[in-house]
Amino acid sequence: MTIVASLWCVGAFLGLSIVAVACARLSAASAIVYAGCLIASTVGLSAGLEHLIAASAPPQTLQLPLGLPWLGANFRVDMLSAFFLLVVNLGGAAASLFALGYGQHEQAPHRVLPFFAAFLAGMNLVVLADDAFAFLLSWEFMSLASWALVMAHDREPENLQAGYIYLLMASFGTVALLLAFGLLAGPGGSYAFADLRSHPPSDQVAAAVLALALIGTGSKAGLVPLHVWLPLAHPAAPSHVSALMSGVMTKVAVYAFVRIVFSFLGPPESWWCVPVLVAGGSSAVLGVLYALNQGDLKKLLAYSTIDNIGIIFIGLGLALAFQANDLGQAAALAMTAALLHVFNHSLFKSLLFFGAGAVLGATGERDFERLGGLIHTMPVTAFLFLVASVAICALPPLNGFVSEWLTFQAVLISPQLPQWGLRFLVPAIGALLALAAALAAACFVKAFGFAFLGRARSEAAKQARETDAFSVAGMFCLAGLCAFAGILPGFIIDRIAPVTQLLLDSRLPVQADVPWLSIIPISQSRSSYNGLLVFVFILISSLGAIEAIHRLASRRVRRAPAWDCGFPDAAPSTQYSAGSFVQPLRRVYGTLIFLARETVRMPAPGDTAPASFRVDIQDLAWRFIYTPIVSSVNIVADRLNYLQYMTIRRYLALVFSALIFLLIVLASWP
Amino acid sequence: MALIPELIVQGVQMFLVLALAPALVGFVRKVKSQLLRRQGPPIVQPYRDLIRLLRKDVVLAHNASWLFRAAPYLIFAATWVAAALVPTFAAGLMFSWSADLVAIIALLGSARFFLALAGLDVGTSFGGIGSSREVMFASLAEPALIVIVFTLAMIAGSTQLSTIASFMASSAVGLRVSLGLALISLVIVALAENARIPVDNPATHLELTMVHEAMVLEYSGRHLALVELASWLQLLVYVSLIGCIFFPWGLTAAGTSPGGYLAGLAAYVLKLVASGVLLATFEVTIAKMRVFRVPEFVGVALMLALLAMLLRFVSSSL
Numbered sequence: 001m002t003i004v005a006s007l008w009c010v011g012a013f014l015g016l017s018i019v020a021v022a023c024a025r026l027s028a029a030s031a032i033v034y035a036g037c038l039i040a041s042t043v044g045l046s047a048g049l050e051h052l053i054a055a056s057a058p059p060q061t062l063q064l065p066l067g068l069p070w071l072g073a074n075f076r077v078d079m080l081s082a083f084f085l086l087v088v089n090l091g092g093a094a095a096s097l098f099a100l101g102y103g104q105h106e107q108a109p110h111r112v113l114p115f116f117a118a119f120l121a122g123m124n125l126v127v128l129a130d131d132a133f134a135f136l137l138s139w140e141f142m143s144l145a146s147w148a149l150v151m152a153h154d155r156e157p158e159n160l161q162a163g164y165i166y167l168l169m170a171s172f173g174t175v176a177l178l179l180a181f182g183l184l185a186g187p188g189g190s191y192a193f194a195d196l197r198s199h200p201p202s203d204q205v206a207a208a209v210l211a212l213a214l215i216g217t218g219s220k221a222g223l224v225p226l227h228v229w230l231p232l233a234h235p236a237a238p239s240h241v242s243a244l245m246s247g248v249m250t251k252v253a254v255y256a257f258v259r260i261v262f263s264f265l266g267p268p269e270s271w272w273c274v275p276v277l278v279a280g281g282s283s284a285v286l287g288v289l290y291a292l293n294q295g296d297l298k299k300l301l302a303y304s305t306i307d308n309i310g311i312i313f314i315g316l317g318l319a320l321a322f323q324a325n326d327l328g329q330a331a332a333l334a335m336t337a338a339l340l341h342v343f344n345h346s347l348f349k350s351l352l353f354f355g356a357g358a359v360l361g362a363t364g365e366r367d368f369e370r371l372g373g374l375i376h377t378m379p380v381t382a383f384l385f386l387v388a389s390v391a392i393c394a395l396p397p398l399n400g401f402v403s404e405w406l407t408f409q410a411v412l413i414s415p416q417l418p419q420w421g422l423r424f425l426v427p428a429i430g431a432l433l434a435l436a437a438a439l440a441a442a443c444f445v446k447a448f449g450f451a452f453l454g455r456a457r458s459e460a461a462k463q464a465r466e467t468d469a470f471s472v473a474g475m476f477c478l479a480g481l482c483a484f485a486g487i488l489p490g491f492i493i494d495r496i497a498p499v500t501q502l503l504l505d506s507r508l509p510v511q512a513d514v515p516w517l518s519i520i521p522i523s524q525s526r527s528s529y530n531g532l533l534v535f536v537f538i539l540i541s542s543l544g545a546i547e548a549i550h551r552l553a554s555r556r557v558r559r560a561p562a563w564d565c566g567f568p569d570a571a572p573s574t575q576y577s578a579g580s581f582v583q584p585l586r587r588v589y590g591t592l593i594f595l596a597r598e599t600v601r602m603p604a605p606g607d608t609a610p611a612s613f614r615v616d617i618q619d620l621a622w623r624f625i626y627t628p629i630v631s632s633v634n635i636v637a638d639r640l641n642y643l644q645y646m647t648i649r650r651y652l653a654l655v656f657s658a659l660i661f662l663l664i665v666l667a668s669w670p
Numbered sequence: 671m672a673l674i675p676e677l678i679v680q681g682v683q684m685f686l687v688l689a690l691a692p693a694l695v696g697f698v699r700k701v702k703s704q705l706l707r708r709q710g711p712p713i714v715q716p717y718r719d720l721i722r723l724l725r726k727d728v729v730l731a732h733n734a735s736w737l738f739r740a741a742p743y744l745i746f747a748a749t750w751v752a753a754a755l756v757p758t759f760a761a762g763l764m765f766s767w768s769a770d771l772v773a774i775i776a777l778l779g780s781a782r783f784f785l786a787l788a789g790l791d792v793g794t795s796f797g798g799i800g801s802s803r804e805v806m807f808a809s810l811a812e813p814a815l816i817v818i819v820f821t822l823a824m825i826a827g828s829t830q831l832s833t834i835a836s837f838m839a840s841s842a843v844g845l846r847v848s849l850g851l852a853l854i855s856l857v858i859v860a861l862a863e864n865a866r867i868p869v870d871n872p873a874t875h876l877e878l879t880m881v882h883e884a885m886v887l888e889y890s891g892r893h894l895a896l897v898e899l900a901s902w903l904q905l906l907v908y909v910s911l912i913g914c915i916f917f918p919w920g921l922t923a924a925g926t927s928p929g930g931y932l933a934g935l936a937a938y939v940l941k942l943v944a945s946g947v948l949l950a951t952f953e954v955t956i957a958k959m960r961v962f963r964v965p966e967f968v969g970v971a972l973m974l975a976l977l978a979m980l981l982r983f984v985s986s987s988l
Contacts, residue, residue: 372793373733373793375735375736375737375791376733376735379736382735382737386737390780390783393779393783394776395776395779395780395783396769396773396776396777396780401773401776405772405773405776408772408816408829409829411820412820412823412824412829415824415983423983424980424983427817427820427979427980427983430816430817430820431813431816431817431820431976431979434812434813434816434817435809435813437812437813437816438779438808438809438810438811438812438813439809441779441782441783441805441808441809441812442805442806442808442809444783445783445786445787445790445801445805446805448787449786449787449790449791449801450790453735453737453787453790453791453793454790454791454792454793454798455733455793516768518767518768524767525828525830525833526827526828526829526830526833527770527772527828527829527830528767528768528770528830529768529769529770529773530767530768530769533765533768533769534751534768534769534773534777537747537751537754537765537768538744538747538748538751539747541746541747541750541751542743542744542746542747545743545746545747545750545896546743549724549892549895549896552724553724553725553891553892553895554724554725554726554727554728554891554892556727556728557727557728557729557730558727558728558729558730559729559730559731559732560729560730560731560732561731561732562731562732562733562792562793562794562888563729563731563794563887563888564792564794564795564796564797564887564888565796565887567794567795570795572793574795575793575794575795575798576790576794576795576797576798576799576801576802577798580798580802581798581801581802581805582802583802584802584803584806584961584962584965585805585806585809587962587965588806588809588810588965
């Protein structure tokens with residue numbers, strides 16, 4: 001039974017969390033907890049996979065006598081939950097395996113271990129919950145556990161600020177979800193998901209729920225403009241936790257959105273997709289543009305998560321658009337693309353954060369200007385990071401390409417939409433998606449090129465050592481899965497088919513039957529892609545080239561100083577820096593999107609002061625949304641401050657008038 | 671079962687592009703020289719250059735990594751696979767369905783990704799400047815290309831190149847404004863992506879605005895030969911793409927007689943000659959741009975492509 005196994009796993013995580021509190025001071029504590037989490041995640045992973053493979057398995061439910069007395073705590077596994085159980089526990093297992101090695105570096109394990117296990121339990125519970133009470137409780141549990149992990153290194157002032165902003169945004173998101181469930185349940189309604197499923201709300205209520213769900217889950221997933229906490233909080237946590245937050249927790253938010261919008265709201269209206277598509281498209285482009293301009297490896301990865309979440313929401317928005325117009329097959333295609341990207345992104349983003357963690361562990365640096373040359377000292381990590389970079393840039397034959405290709409194919413069905421507005425909007429979103437894909441390639445050329453290539457820019461980078469075997473094993477599993485999902489995507493698409501069947505009553509054709517293991521979303525003459533053949537072709541032609549060249553050409557290699565147009569061997573600081581690498585892109589996009597300003601201060605001739613160059617970049621969301629909010633809250637607080645310093649007569653007058661006012665309101669209430 | 675002949679035709683296509691790519695570059699150089707009243711090197715000069723480079727030793731910088739040595743093979747392989755999948759003399763070849771137009775563009779993107787990384791590997795200032803500018807141009811050119819693909823796919827109802835080519839050759843296509851805009855846009859993208867004159871100068875070596883040459887500055891010997899061959903192949907890919915989409919005349923369908931294939935081949939060579947002359951003429955009549963004018967130039971391509979797509983939405987006949 002999947003549900004029983006999954007709940008036992010949750011129990012195991014909670015138990016491990018208590019064990020971690022009890023024996024946190026032992027030196028073996030982290031080995032025990034991470035090994036336990038690895039086992040529990042693997043069990044949860046196989047439970048989810050088993051349910052997903054038995055494509056016609058009926059949903060399983062279970063009620064525990066916890067929570068509200070008249071409701072109990074309901075849990076349920078259907079295909080959608082099973083798919084996300086798979087994603088959550090795959091990420092959890094990889095993070096635990098990685099942390100078996102990486103966790104040894106941790107200065108304060110007692111501040112990480114209990115919350116790590118609790119965080120995994122929380123994410124599993126959100127996916128399993130089958131009533132609003134259990135869902136919101138698990139959601140808050142997940143948020144608070146991850147908040148505690150963000151605050152694990154609370155001595156750094158940056159982390160304090162990150163934790164504060166995260167707490168505010170998480171509460172805000174939960175309030176939105178609370179209201180959404182309140183509206184869904186109605187005045188006398190029940191909070192059990194079974195009742196919500198069978199009673200879709202009226203149109204106005206559904207629209208309000210959609211908006212609240214987009215705000216509530218979008219703030220957790222990192223949709224622009226609710227993303228501001230994400231690039232602060234994700235990098236602040238220890239790297240294996242950053243991987244979980246970016247790779248997995250954002251997917252739990254996607255789950256919540258899909259669950260609310262596709263299961264509870266009934267048949268969609270045609271305009272519903274518009275806010276989803278606009279939020280997705282702007283997140284995709286802004287996320288990657290901000291990522292490009294980061295000087296910090298982990299911040300770059302966090303911003304790139306916003307980009308990928310945008311891509312996922314574009315897929316979901318397309319699915320809504322097609323579903324509203326009864327284009328079942330197209331909706332299934334868009335939903336498959338979104339869910340496949342959920343899976344893919346959880347793989348390569350976790351892998352990238354692991355790589356960043358390995359770099360951080362080996363050098364203590366996250367700043368590109370102090371890294372470089374690590375491909376020589378950390379060759380395995382460099383290779384695995386490269387695999388993830390190629391995957392996330394959507395380059396064939398790895399997995400990122402497949403999900404973006406499917407999204408493009410879904411965009412191309414848009415001429416069949418009857419609404420004029422959508423027929424204009426969807427291709428525009430497609431163009432944004434293309435822009436995001438091209439910029440992502442630039443972004444990861446920078447990430448890999450300046451962390452791993454070139455010459456070491458600091459002593460720490462020069463002295464780096466390859467990371468430990470557990471970390472490498474964790475990364476290697478994920479890289480292998482990236483390659484598998486890219487080369488044989490048909491298998492994964494077939495596993496997603498029951499999910500789309502459940503949500504949309506429609507599915508893509510069975511891909512395992514297609515000859516040569518290609519994938520054909522709609523029809524052969526329309527489009528097809530064969531990851532296996534592309535991989536084999538690349539392999540054959542590069543091996544052929546190597547063979548031919550080595551037979552025909554000179555095989556000698558001489559080592560010499562770098563040529564660099566005849567300039568003598570200069571210091572490593574003369575290399576191109578990461579900041580200058582993005583300068584041309586900043587000039588093209590920057591003034592518009594970040595209000596970027598470059599200031600050069602050149603001392604007068606004869607003055608020996610150093611020249612300086614600084615770049616100011618602003619996140620538009622801070623400038624136009626959050627800063628005004630903060631300052632208006634401050635102004636109001638200043639005004640209300642007056643209330644604290646009144647005489648007793650005035651207080652009495654105030655209380656009296658408030659009483660009168662309330663009585664009048666009560667008397668005139670209809 | 672006609673498996674063996676089909677396989678042979680696919681193989682011929684693969685080696686044909688490899689054999690013709692240097693000739694195209696040699697021909698463009700020759701025409702350019704003639705237009706400038708110089709005699710110019712013979713058309714076979716690129717082949718000679720390749721052989722010369724293959725014979726030489728590789729001189730590697732001290733801190734060049736394994737990626738620097740592997741990149742030429744990966745770049746070459748990705749470009750070659752892309753070139754083998756674009757219809758040249760015949761459409762609907764055996765493996766043409768294994769990657770559609772989006773995948774072909776992404777394959778070229780893979781090649782560029784590794785080239786940009788190779789530029790950063792040795793850690794010199796020239797490599798960095800080249801990579802940085804390359805990714806800036808690509809960040810505009812690639813979306814333009816994808817939007818062009820959207821336009822074509824919406825007109826032809828497919829992203830498969832062979833299907834698009836046969837649709838374009840049929841009478842159903844007619845004269846469309848959006849196709850004209852897409853053609854101009856594709857030509858601009860091709861100029862930018864292949865480091866041709868208004869964007870980059872393939873003939874110079876030491877110039878502050880150079881892009882492609884700066885990235886490959888540290889390569890030598892057989893590695894340089896492969897990188898050069900890959901860049902020539904890429905030019906051929908773009909010429910073949912423009913040829914098979916916008917001028918699909920003479921493109922035979924797979925499975926015709928050997929005579930049919932020969933006619934297709936002759937038509938293809940004629941297309942190459944015509945595009946070579948046009949490219950050379952264009953290059954001698956225009957000056958190279960400053961590097962920060964290029965985003966505007968490539969941005970025009972993106973705008974035209976978007977306009978083409980929007981026109982397609984306004985009316986299905988435009």
